Amino acid sequence: MDAKTQALFEARAKIVKAMAHPTRLFIVDQLAGEQEKCVRELTELIGSDMSTVSKHLATLRSAGIVQDEKRGSQVYYRLRVPCVLNFFQCVESVIRSNIELQQQFVG
Amino acid sequence: MDAKTQALFEARAKIVKAMAHPTRLFIVDQLAGEQEKCVRELTELIGSDMSTVSKHLATLRSAGIVQDEKRGSQVYYRLRVPCVLNFFQCVESVIRSNIELQQQFVG
DNA sequence: TGGTCACTTGGCTAAACTACCAAGTGATGG
DNA sequence: CCATCACTTGGTAGTTTAGCCAAGTGACCA
Numbered sequence: 378m379d380a381k382t383q384a385l386f387e388a389r390a391k392i393v394k395a396m397a398h399p400t401r402l403f404i405v406d407q408l409a410g411e412q413e414k415c416v417r418e419l420t421e422l423i424g425s426d427m428s429t430v431s432k433h434l435a436t437l438r439s440a441g442i443v444q445d446e447k448r449g450s451q452v453y454y455r456l457r458v459p460c461v462l463n464f465f466q467c468v469e470s471v472i473r474s475n476i477e478l479q480q481q482f483v484g
Numbered sequence: 485m486d487a488k489t490q491a492l493f494e495a496r497a498k499i500v501k502a503m504a505h506p507t508r509l510f511i512v513d514q515l516a517g518e519q520e521k522c523v524r525e526l527t528e529l530i531g532s533d534m535s536t537v538s539k540h541l542a543t544l545r546s547a548g549i550v551q552d553e554k555r556g557s558q559v560y561y562r563l564r565v566p567c568v569l570n571f572f573q574c575v576e577s578v579i580r581s582n583i584e585l586q587q588q589f590v591g
Numbered sequence: 592t593g594g595t596c597a598c599t600t601g602g603c604t605a606a607a608c609t610a611c612c613a614a615g616t617g618a619t620g621g
Numbered sequence: 622c623c624a625t626c627a628c629t630t631g632g633t634a635g636t637t638t639a640g641c642c643a644a645g646t647g648a649c650c651a
Contacts, residue, residue, distance in 0.1 A: 389509050403489070427628070427629090428629075429610055535599075535640085
């Protein structure tokens with residue numbers, strides 16, 4: 378794999394890695410349904426420390442998946458690229474396919 | 485986040501995590517173009533130790549993204565769910581969007 | 592049956608990731 | 622102003638991951 382190809386796939390991996398955590402997927406899912414949410418709202422939904430949520434959001438932001446906007450003392454986050462929802466559809470179809478495979482062994 | 489939701493997003497994250505590495509994204513890309521490849525072929529393309537490639541393939545297999553078939557002394561891998569290619573399209577559009585954003589700062 | 596190829600697995604170390612607490616910054620309300 | 626809320630950042634300990642080498646298995650060939 379030459380350096381250029383390497384760089385290309387590292388760039389792609391950065392985006393995918395930013396989604397590779399249950400909490401961050403949950404955040405994306407929430408933002409997909411609700412347009413925007415502030416850190417406190419997300420923190421309440423998730424149930425972990427606000428500092429943890431803030432760092433997850435920073436990860437998503439640095440990958441370009443979400444964008445933030447400060448309004449008053451709150452910071453609102455929203456999805457920057459709607460197609461990330463396709464991720465979910467595909468992930469779900471992998472999961473379904475896995476279940477079907479397992480049922481073949483059972484049946 | 486209740487236990488059920490937690491479990492759902494952990495299952496999804498497992499799939500996404502399996503793709504969250506440049507080498508594994510490269511493998512998926514290769515398998516998308518070529519139907520199937522054996523471990524040796526992939527190892528030559530990637531250029532790292534075969535044991536490393538084998539472990540990456542095991543990660544993808546355990547997530548249900550690829551399937552393997554042993555023929556003779558070789559093991560051939562192929563994509564199990566074609567939609568993973570949508571991942572790339574979306575990832576690319578995030579990257580494009582990031583570039584556009586950066587050009588706003590420059591321009 | 593001995594040697595080689597194709598592959599997987601175990602072991603190990605270095606690096607990356609995660610989550611919490613604690614501390615610091617800004618905006619808001621009394 | 623002072624307290625509080627909303628948020629980010631630094632520090633740190635525990636866990637996970639990645640890569641290589643070495644060793645083991647199975648297929649194939651001479």
